[in-house]
Each structure stands twice: as C-alpha cells, then as structure tokens.
Amino acid sequence: MKSSETNILVVDDEREITELIALYLEREGFRVHTSDHGEEALRIAETLIPDLIVLDVSLGKMDGVxxxxxxxxxxxxxxxILFLSxxxxxxxxxxxxxxxGDDYITKPLSPSQLAARIQAHIRRRRTRERIAEEQVNTLSxxxxxxxxxxxxxxxxxxxxxLSAKEFELLTVLARQPNRVFPLxxxxxxxxxxxxxxxxRTLMVHISNLRKKLEIDPASPRWVQTVRGFGYRFCPAISCDESSPIPI
Incomplete structure (x- = not known):
C-alpha cells in the first residue's frame, strides 16, 4: 500500500507539536488527520478507522490513556497506537x-524516528492482515x-x-469492515x-453493486457513503451516521 493511502490520526493538545508531526508525515506521503482533544479524536477514529494513531498521553479533560x-x-x-509523552x-x-498502546515515545521527539516507527508498525500490521486474508475462505x-x-x-x-469488478469492490470493502476507503x-x-x-467508473460500479445488494439502494445498508471522503462496508444491522471528514 502506498503511503498516500495510509491514514494517520495525530492527537495532541500542543498545536506546535501536532503541526510539526503532520508536516513531516505529509512530506513522507502519509494522509494525516489531527485532533487536539480526546472526545473529537474518538469521533474521528471511529469514523475513519485510521491505519495508525499517534496519541499524546497528557490531553485535557480526557487523557490519552x-x-x-x-x-x-x-x-x-x-x-x-503510539503514545507520545x-x-x-x-x-x-x-x-x-x-x-x-503498541509503542511509547518520549518528548522531545525526533520526527524521523517517529516516521520510522510508524512505518514499522504499519508493515507488521499489513503482513498480519495479508496472512489472515490468505487463510480465510469465506466472510460471513x-x-x-x-x-x-x-x-x-x-x-x-x-x-x-456480481460482475468481477463488483465482486472485487465488495471484497476490498468487506475485508476491512467499518474502514472508510478514499475513492x-x-x-x-x-x-x-x-x-x-x-x-466515475468506480461510482457507477458502486451504484450497480448497491442495486444488487440493497433493499433500498438510495439508503444503503451494506455499502455506505461517508460524505467528503469515500465508502465503507457496514457489517452491523445499522451503523451510526458519520459526520463528514474534511480532506
């Protein structure tokens, strides 16, 4: 997976640190989302399902732990989850x-060291996911x-x-339920x-997939749109409405 397809959520109430980390990670090709307090971070994380979270321990009302x-x-x-403290x-x-937490980095931090640790954790996660996918014959x-x-x-x-592309689309989405995939x-x-x-080709295939899977394609239950970002597969009977995520 390309770095530009990797979503990182950075949570820190010190704006200078957040901006420094975001700037460095964006230069490395990551897609970075930021938050400065716990409640907002939870909302973004549950909607986005990022690939990795950088989380400061000493937040305000709700601390990082x-x-x-x-x-x-x-x-x-x-x-x-990589803690900063x-x-x-x-x-x-x-x-x-x-x-x-999966890792713990003390401040003052080195942006290059942080990026290297992020890369290592993501590589390990992708390897685990690939092995798991190869062992699964069905998803129910x-x-x-x-x-x-x-x-x-x-x-x-x-x-x-389903057509071949419709099957592939459903497979990509369903293997990582709740994760929002950019177009x-x-x-x-x-x-x-x-x-x-x-x-447009993608959106037409999504529309066709919904016509075959959904009782009401205009109000999809399985393949849902997260406005301003992309699509996700919802495995539950119902998913909470998600707020738009700016990109």
Missing part, C-alpha cells in the same frame, strides 16, 4: 502499554456471505450475480492503476 482504552473497545481495537519513568510507560455477516473459493456472494441465502484508493486496488482524477 482513557482515549486508548475507549478505542480498544470499538472499531479501532487492532489499530496500532513527556513522562519517561517506567511506571508511566508500563501504564500506557498495559492499557493497549448477518444476511451476507462472500465465498472466495467459488467467488460467489449470497444474500439471505440467495445467490447474487482513489478503492480505484487503485480494484483497477490496479490510478484513476487520474476520474472516479
């Missing part, structure tokens, strides 16, 4: 890691089953006739090339 604890109970249960004592590090959700051996999709037990990334994954800014 509390945020981490909440994230681990939701859709970001397996997203790598001015505290370097063992008990602080142990607390952060025991509450679900309430009312929907995707068979990767027979290349068949069944909706409430009935076979759904460009979806296009690149399915068509194996850049869209050159024209994503």
């Amino acid at each position: 509390e945020v981490c604890r909440s994230l681990r109970q939701g859709a970001c249960a397996d997203v790598p 001015c505290k370097s004592e063992d008990r602080d590090i142990i607390r952060g890691l025991s509450e679900g 959700y309430p009312g929907l089953e995707i068979d990767f051996v027979s290349l068949e999709v069944r909706l409430d037990g009935e076979l759904v006739g 460009e990334e979806l296009y690149r994954r399915v068509w194996q090339s850049d869209s050159m800014g024209d994503t």
